[in-house]
Each structure stands twice: as structure tokens, then as C-alpha cells.
Amino acid sequence: MKLAKRVSTLTPSSTLAITAKAKELREQGHDVIGLGAGEPDFNTPAYIIQAAIRSMEEGHTKYTPSGGLPKLKEAIIGKFQRDQQLSYSAAEIIVGSGAKHILYTLFQAILDEGDEVIIPSPYWVSYPEQVKLANGTPLFIEGKEENGFKVTADQLEKAITPQTKAFILNSPSNPTGAMYAEEELRQLGDVCLKHDVLIISDEIYEKLVYDGATHTSVAQLSPELKEQTIVVNGVSKSHSMTGWRIGYAAGNATIIKAMTNLASHSTSNPTTNAQYGTIAAYTEDDGSVETMRQAFEQRLNGIYERLITIPGITCVKPQGAFYLFPNVREAAELNGFADVDSWVEALLEEEKVALVPGSGFGAPNNVRLSYATSFEALEEALTRIERFVKAKARA
Numbered sequence: 001m002k003l004a005k006r007v008s009t010l011t012p013s014s015t016l017a018i019t020a021k022a023k024e025l026r027e028q029g030h031d032v033i034g035l036g037a038g039e040p041d042f043n044t045p046a047y048i049i050q051a052a053i054r055s056m057e058e059g060h061t062k063y064t065p066s067g068g069l070p071k072l073k074e075a076i077i078g079k080f081q082r083d084q085q086l087s088y089s090a091a092e093i094i095v096g097s098g099a100k101h102i103l104y105t106l107f108q109a110i111l112d113e114g115d116e117v118i119i120p121s122p123y124w125v126s127y128p129e130q131v132k133l134a135n136g137t138p139l140f141i142e143g144k145e146e147n148g149f150k151v152t153a154d155q156l157e158k159a160i161t162p163q164t165k166a167f168i169l170n171s172p173s174n175p176t177g178a179m180y181a182e183e184e185l186r187q188l189g190d191v192c193l194k195h196d197v198l199i200i201s202d203e204i205y206e207k208l209v210y211d212g213a214t215h216t217s218v219a220q221l222s223p224e225l226k227e228q229t230i231v232v233n234g235v236s237k238s239h240s241m242t243g244w245r246i247g248y249a250a251g252n253a254t255i256i257k258a259m260t261n262l263a264s265h266s267t268s269n270p271t272t273n274a275q276y277g278t279i280a281a282y283t284e285d286d287g288s289v290e291t292m293r294q295a296f297e298q299r300l301n302g303i304y305e306r307l308i309t310i311p312g313i314t315c316v317k318p319q320g321a322f323y324l325f326p327n328v329r330e331a332a333e334l335n336g337f338a339d340v341d342s343w344v345e346a347l348l349e350e351e352k353v354a355l356v357p358g359s360g361f362g363a364p365n366n367v368r369l370s371y372a373t374s375f376e377a378l379e380e381a382l383t384r385i386e387r388f389v390k391a392k393a394r395a
Contacts, residue, residue, distance in 0.1 A: 068095025177318020
């Protein structure tokens with residue numbers, strides 16, 4: 001049977017590919033250290049689990065409104081008011097089955113064939129694929145390593161065409177951990193206002209920031225930017241709830257209504273008990289979120305300095321998320337590999353350390369290393385990487 005054209009254009013996920021290879025080696029009995037994970041290694045906090053269990057015991061096991069429970073929308077509105085001093089109405093909020101589903105639904109709601117979406121690189125692997133699935137055209141502008149992987153207002157201005165519909169802003173970033181300062185956001189926002197370009201602000205890692213950094217949402221900066229921005233967020237990373245699949249968006253009520261209508265024909269509603277767990281996450285915080293953030297910060301500061309002592313590896317220190325995104329091009333060349341992808345494959349085969357090639361994120365000289373795992377595993381992984389680099393260099 002002939003498949004639809006839309007799926008023939010998709011690029012397989014490099015993250016899933018490396019995870020599958022690592023799993024295969026583990027099943028063969030090898031001691032594999034997987035640093036490809038895009039999820040916290042902590043269990044969901046107990047108070048959230050108990051709230052979900054309680055909701056089921058109380059009979060909350062049926063359909064909910066497509067755009068989310070009214071009580072959950074209230075909790076999300078409270079979160080925005082508390083954290084960003086932003087005021088939204090229930091009509092400006094949609095809850096979906098994870099932030100990924102929210103983004104997918106958003107692109108389906110706003111894009112027609114020929115519409116362009118500007119995506120800074122390095123980028124999260126699903127952005128361009130979701131744009132293509134909505135018949136849009138992804139356009140990439142490079143966040144240069146010497147600028148901390150961030151794009152500038154001048155770059156954005158030059159990339160905009162009459163077909164530009166939206167600009168994706170991911171701060172803190174997956175895969176780089178880069179975070180935009182308030183003035184950088186203001187300059188990018190001014191360009192979008194000037195050209196009437198919708199800002200899609202993916203803030204899924206907003207709670208995971210380090211070394212005294214403070215997260216700012218572009219929607220905070222002015223009423224005009226708030227109206228021009230769809231904020232996308234969720235509880236997967238902040239509350240270690242990746243499997244619960246709860247994400248949400250806040251913004252223009254017309255766009256939110258269109259997304260809700262689309263969701264009613266795809267998922268019916270987000271999972272009911274997961275919604276009740278999320279209500280607890282935003283109304284009953286017991287300090288678990290901060291405890292997890294501190295653990296990530298300790299890991300980052302504990303391994304960063306050692307990583308950059310390995311020959312041929314340089315790394316911009318991230319301000320957020322839970323990834324390092326080192327440049328290993330020189331190490332790959334030192335070890336006799338034509339490209340970084342081959343170096344990553346050999347590292348997995350010989351030292352059983354799984355990293356994600358940066359090529360899948362639009363950065364072929366880099367790799368993504370997740371520190372969402374134990375400090376002991378991270379230290380052992382660095383020992384193996386250093387051994388691999390030095391042994392290959394001698395050979």
C-alpha cells in the first residue's frame with residue numbers, strides 16, 4: 001500500500017535511534033550507560049501520585065472537556081500569575097496530551113501550505129517534522145556556538161519573508177541548555193511585532209535553571225508581546241511527569257479555540273487522572289521540584305569541568321535544562337573519524353556509552369549528553385569517553 005506523502009518526508013528521531021541501539025546492547029548483556037534520555041531520572045513526587053490515585057477512587061475516570069478540566073485551567077492560570085505575573089482567562093488555556101501534542105495541534109491550527117516557520121538551530125528534533133506535517137516549511141537560522149547557541153534579532157530580521165507565519169523560541173533550550181536574557185528576548189520580540197510574526201515560546205524547561213539564572217518569558221515583557229505569543233509548557237520536565245502526558249498552551253483565544261476543536265477530534269481529552277495529578281502539582285508543591293532542580297545543578301557543576309578537560313572536546317556551559325551539548329569535532333578527527341555520527345557509533349560499540357549525535361538537532365559537530373542520571377553513572381561515562389578518545393588518539 002502506498003503511504004501518504006506527509007510521512008515519507010519525516011526524518012527518523014536520532015534520539016530514539018540511539019536509545020534503541022543502547023537497549024539492544026543491554027539485552028546482549030553489555031553494561032551500557034545511556035546519556036540520551038530526555039526525561040528526569042526521579043520518580044514523580046508522591047503527592048502527585050496520591051492525588052491521581054485519589055481522583056480514580058473518587059470516580060473521576062470518565063471523559064473531561066477536550067481542552068482540559070476547568071480546575072486544571074484554574075491551576076495553570078494561578079501558575080502563570082505566580083511565576084510570570086501573567087493573567088490569562090480559561091478561554092486562553094488549552095491542556096493537551098503532553099507539550100509535544102500541544103505543539104503538533106498548534107501547527108495544525110495555524111499553518112497552511114507554503115507558510116514558513118523560523119526555527120533556530122540547534123533545535124529540538126520534532127519542531128521541523130511537526131511543521132512539515134502541517135504542510136508548512138521550516139526555515140533554519142543558526143544559533144552560533146560563539147554566541148551561546150542563541151540567534152540574534154538581526155538574524156531573525158533577515159530570515160523573515162512575506163510567508164513567515166511563526167518563530168519558535170525555546171528557552172531554556174533542548175539540546176543546548178541555552179537561555180535568552182530579557183534584553184535579547186525584547187529585541188527578538190520587537191522584530192516579530194514589526195512583521196506580525198507569531199511567537200511560539202516553548203518553556204518546558206523553565207524550572208530547570210542554574211547558577212543563579214532567572215527564567216523570563218517573552219510574554220512577560222509587554223501586553224503587545226503577550227498577545228503575539230503562544231506559551232507552551234507542561235509538567236514533564238519540572239515535575240518528572242514525562243509518562244503522564246500533560247502539556248498546555250496559553251495565548252490568543254481564537255487560536256486556543258481552534259486548537260481545542262482539533263483536539264476534540266484527535267484525543268478527545270487529556271488523560272483524566274493525569275489532569276488531577278497536575279492540579280496537585282501546581283497547587284500542593286511540597287518542595288520536590290526545587291529538590292530535583294538542585295540535584296541537576298550539582299550534577300552539571302560536578303561533571304562540566306571534567307568534560308572540557310578531555311582532549312578535543314569543548315563545551316558552552318548551559319544555564320538550564322539537563323543537557324550538555326559539547327563540540328566533539330576535534331576529538332572525532334583526532335580519533336580518525338570522518339564525522340561525529342561515526343564517532344558516536346564507535347563510542348557506543350567500544351565503550352558502551354550512548355550519546356545522541358548533534359546532526360539530528362541541526363548541529364553535526366556536537367553531541368547531546370543528558371545528565372538526567374546518577375552522578376556515579378555520569379562519572380563512569382566520562383571515564384569511558386576519555387579512555388576512548390585517548391586510546392584512539394594513540395592508535
